[in-house]
Amino acid sequence: MTNASGLAAPPAGAGTLALLGGDPIGAPTRPQYPRFTDRARERVDELLRTGPMVGLSKEHPQVGEAEAAIATWHGVERCLTTASGHAALHAALIGLEITAGAEVITTPYSWGASTSPILHNGAVPVYADVDPDRGLLDPDSVREAIGPRTEAILVTHIFGQPADMTALRELADAKGLALIEDGSQAHGARHRGRRVGCFGDVSGFSCMGGKLLATTEAGYLVTGREDVYWKAILSCQHAGGTEHPGRTAEPGFPSDLLPFSDSLNYTYRLGVLNAVLLVEQLAKLDAENDARRRNRDRFLEAIEGVGSVRAPDYPDGDPVFHMVTLNFVPEHAGVSKETYLAALQAEGAPVFSYITTPLHRLERLRPDTPAPRVMWSEHLRRAGVDYAALELPGCDAKVERSIEMSWNWIDDDPAAMAQLGAAFVKVEQHLDALREHDRRAG
Numbered sequence: 159m160t161n162a163s164g165l166a167a168p169p170a171g172a173g174t175l176a177l178l179g180g181d182p183i184g185a186p187t188r189p190q191y192p193r194f195t196d197r198a199r200e201r202v203d204e205l206l207r208t209g210p211m212v213g214l215s216k217e218h219p220q221v222g223e224a225e226a227a228i229a230t231w232h233g234v235e236r237c238l239t240t241a242s243g244h245a246a247l248h249a250a251l252i253g254l255e256i257t258a259g260a261e262v263i264t265t266p267y268s269w270g271a272s273t274s275p276i277l278h279n280g281a282v283p284v285y286a287d288v289d290p291d292r293g294l295l296d297p298d299s300v301r302e303a304i305g306p307r308t309e310a311i312l313v314t315h316i317f318g319q320p321a322d323m324t325a326l327r328e329l330a331d332a333k334g335l336a337l338i339e340d341g342s343q344a345h346g347a348r349h350r351g352r353r354v355g356c357f358g359d360v361s362g363f364s365c366m367g368g369k370l371l372a373t374t375e376a377g378y379l380v381t382g383r384e385d386v387y388w389k390a391i392l393s394c395q396h397a398g399g400t401e402h403p404g405r406t407a408e409p410g411f412p413s414d415l416l417p418f419s420d421s422l423n424y425t426y427r428l429g430v431l432n433a434v435l436l437v438e439q440l441a442k443l444d445a446e447n448d449a450r451r452r453n454r455d456r457f458l459e460a461i462e463g464v465g466s467v468r469a470p471d472y473p474d475g476d477p478v479f480h481m482v483t484l485n486f487v488p489e490h491a492g493v494s495k496e497t498y499l500a501a502l503q504a505e506g507a508p509v510f511s512y513i514t515t516p517l518h519r520l521e522r523l524r525p526d527t528p529a530p531r532v533m534w535s536e537h538l539r540r541a542g543v544d545y546a547a548l549e550l551p552g553c554d555a556k557v558e559r560s561i562e563m564s565w566n567w568i569d570d571d572p573a574a575m576a577q578l579g580a581a582f583v584k585v586e587q588h589l590d591a592l593r594e595h596d597r598r599a600g
């Protein structure tokens with residue numbers, strides 16, 4: 159049933175907003191996440207009983223299997239598994255030899271982990287703007303930010319939304335820059351039909367337990383560049399010598415990178431139990447991504463007519479919904495985003511704002527950051543970098559309006575989507591009461 163404004167009728171008992179003392183709609187059930195198959199558990203158990211428990215290279219059967227499966231799935235020649243997404247991105251930058259003196263143009267609208275490998279390699283992040291609807295790196299703004307020290311562009315496919323990889327690839331090629339993708343939230347997202355990860359010179363992915371391809375803690379990089387692959391390996395794998403040759407024994411390991419210096423690097427290798435989980439989780443990832451997508455469609459259908467939020471569209475790509483992002487429309491709602499979020503949360507909707515401070519506004523990245531000074535703020539201070547005057551209006555607009563929901567509904571769940579939608583519809587139908595509440599609160 160719909161009312162005059164086209165909104166679905168609220169369920170019984172939905173008379174007063176929960177924020178104002180009424181009964182809540184209730185929280186939609188969320189499946190346990192991540193979910194491992196019986197086969198995955200059996201394989202982990204088998205490995206625990208039989209080992210070996212350290213995977214120094216593709217020679218380890220489970221590590222080799224995981225790297226082959228991931229490379230094939232991405233359609234990229236080489237995969238190097240790592241202990242985390244952070245490790246993958248750091249190894250990617252090491253593989254590209256991005257170091258002191260270099261500038262990397264990147265997005266301010268991301269998790270800090272996409273910036274920290276730049277800082278930790280002694281390079282300088284230069285923040286370009288993002289589009290205000292999706293929060294994805296704007297190629298025009300990147301172009302304007304290119305300077306004599308720029309060596310690379312690092313793009314994040316935030317929330318599972320694919321960035322404009324055609325424009326960014328063209329720009330990188332035209333200017334002789336490396337392109338790095340952070341696909342940590344976007345396994346399986348496509349730009350013009352091709353999976354993200356295959357556009358960059360090298361791309362890093364997180365596979366920690368909350369991600370689309372979820373293990374416990376893991377990551378990987380994929381690259382079509384042989385030089386980047388070997389140099390990344392060189393910097394992030396223990397082993398060497400004759401007894402434990404590790405990756406140096408892999409076919410093709412360049413002899414000019416020998417002698418291999420054990421311990422002059424990071425312990426970034428993948429734990430082998432997670433190698434098993436990577437393979438087994440990957441096998442069901444496409445089906446889970448499809449279910450997430452269908453659930454989002456159901457949710458959007460349920461909130462048709464709700465004018466207080468707008469969902470971005472994706473003319474150039476197919477996102478995967480690690481999170482669903484929406485944009486608040488204050489001109490319609492007539493209340494603050496905080497009040498609107500509080501009303502939805504009181505009804506049971508799991509809404510929040512994922513990024514409340516963009517990276518260029520982080521206090522710890524200011525040259526006058528309060529003590530104690532930390533390594534990365536000290537590095538920026540010494541490099542004479544100050545983001546205080548940086549104006550990124552697209553990013554500001556996205557931060558101001560953005561509303562997110564974690565989206566781990568990996569089975570078709572019409573009931574959960576209807577319940578979630580009902581919370582938005584109920585709040586929409588009581589905007590007058592909410593405005594009055596805001597007015598009284600001053």
Ligand SMILES: Cc1ncc(COP(=O)(O)O)c(C=O)c1O
Nearest residue numbers: 242243244269271272342364366
């Ligand atoms: C965009 C982004 N980049 C990088 C990372 C780092 O991944 P990890 O936590 O596996 O180090 C994460 C997740 O935490 C992320 O969301």
